[in-house]
Amino acid sequence: MAKKPAARSEIVLFDVFYEDGTQRSNRRVPGDILGGLDGDEPARAEIEAQDRLIADKSGIPAVPIESIRRSKK
Numbered sequence: 001m002a003k004k005p006a007a008r009s010e011i012v013l014f015d016v017f018y019e020d021g022t023q024r025s026n027r028r029v030p031g032d033i034l035g036g037l038d039g040d041e042p043a044r045a046e047i048e049a050q051d052r053l054i055a056d057k058s059g060i061p062a063v064p065i066e067s068i069r070r071s072k073k
Contacts, residue, residue, distance in 0.1 A: 013071035
């Protein structure tokens with residue numbers, strides 16, 4: 001018997017601009033945390049959490065985020 005397809009959560013992609021002038025494109029954020037009165041602000045917190053995790057694993061300190069915007073398709 002065939003399995004039921006797993007529910008897919010929507011992923012929203014963001015371009016992240018850091019204070020040192022670097023940019024990272026297509027950072028993934030779950031779509032279910034976005035919207036409402038906060039708009040895309042929860043994405044910033046999620047990306048900062050991702051950056052902290054990466055910094056902890058790599059031993060290189062995270063650079064503060066200057067701004068974020070949704071990636072163009």
